[in-house]
Amino acid sequence: SDGSPVASVTGKVRVDDYQGSFIPTIDRPANLWKSWVILGDMLVGTIGANVTVYGRAAGGTSTQQWVNNETNILSNAVHTAQTNQPTFVVWVQGESAYLQTIPEDQSYANMKSIFGQIKAVSPKTKIFIAIDGDSTGSYNSGIVNAQQKLISEFYVFKGGDMQLLRMDPENRDMPGGWHLNDQGIHALGKQFYDSVIKYQPWLD
Numbered sequence: 001s002d003g004s005p006v007a008s009v010t011g012k013v014r015v016d017d018y019q020g021s022f023i024p025t026i027d028r029p030a031n032l033w034k035s036w037v038i039l040g041d042m043l044v045g046t047i048g049a050n051v052t053v054y055g056r057a058a059g060g061t062s063t064q065q066w067v068n069n070e071t072n073i074l075s076n077a078v079h080t081a082q083t084n085q086p087t088f089v090v091w092v093q094g095e096s097a098y099l100q101t102i103p104e105d106q107s108y109a110n111m112k113s114i115f116g117q118i119k120a121v122s123p124k125t126k127i128f129i130a131i132d133g134d135s136t137g138s139y140n141s142g143i144v145n146a147q148q149k150l151i152s153e154f155y156v157f158k159g160g161d162m163q164l165l166r167m168d169p170e171n172r173d174m175p176g177g178w179h180l181n182d183q184g185i186h187a188l189g190k191q192f193y194d195s196v197i198k199y200q201p202w203l204d
Contacts, residue, residue, distance in 0.1 A: 002179040005029030006037045013040035017055035036090060038189030039196070046197060054080050062096035063110035063143075074114060082121035088201045089118060089125060090159055090192055094132030095178055097143040104142035108149055115156060126201035128159030128192060135178045137166040157199055160191035 007029045014023050015030050015037065024030035030037050033055045040051035056077040066074045081089070097107050115127050129151070133144040144163065151158045162180075165171045171184030180188060 002173045003034055003182045003185045005031050006034040006185075008037055008041055010041045010044045012044045012050045013037050014050070014052045015055060016052055034185050035092075035189040035192070038186055039090070039193050042189065042193040043196065047202070052084075054084060054086060056080050057093075060096055061093070062100050062102060063093065063107055063114065064100065064102055065096075066114050067110045074117065077114075078117050078121055081118045081125060085122050086125050088196060089115075089127045090129075091115075091127060091156075092130040092132055092160065092162065092188070094130070094141075094143045094147065094162065095134070098134045098141050102142065104145045107143045107146035111146060111150060112155070115150075124201075124204050126199065126204070127156040128195055128199075129156050130160040130162050130188070130191075131158065131164070132162040135166065135176060137163045139163055157195060159195045160188050162188070165191075 005024075007024045007026050011023060011025075014021060015033055017032065022028060024037055033053050036053045036055075040053055043049070043051055056073070058071065058073055061070070061073060069075055080086075102110070111129075118125060118127065129147055131139070131144055131147055133139070133141040138144075150156045165180060165184050165187055169175060171180055171187060173179045173181045173184075
């Protein structure tokens, strides 16, 4: 994962992932889920509740790999949703779909299937996704069109915009790179925070 490890500044954000369950500290920071720890700390400061980040994603996977349930990635996520009934899901995926040239209609169907399975076992869970495609910041790709279609249908909420962040070279880990540096990681967490606060999924 890019950027520096992150600790919970409030001490009230817990990470639950494949490596166990822990509160990220300076001595044991989070090397993954960094934007979500930052998002969690912001929510703690606003709503006063403890936050748990259930990390069930896998870097470099496409929506097709999720639908195919490779390495049980989708079944693990669905099981976690069913067991814990999360208030909301954050989803950032698009680079692999772009690189694998998955067509727009297939990307749309894949995401509809993935999110539908989560909604089926956890009906109150809201899903917030990022606009995420190629490394240039362009919005002209099948995966981005599919993401925007789901948002326009109110099937999911727009949480963040990786393409917008990529347009500012100050947010990138290297010139022309796909990934974010520390500034970009914080900015992504703030984007999702603003959206979550706007829609307040805990009210339903």
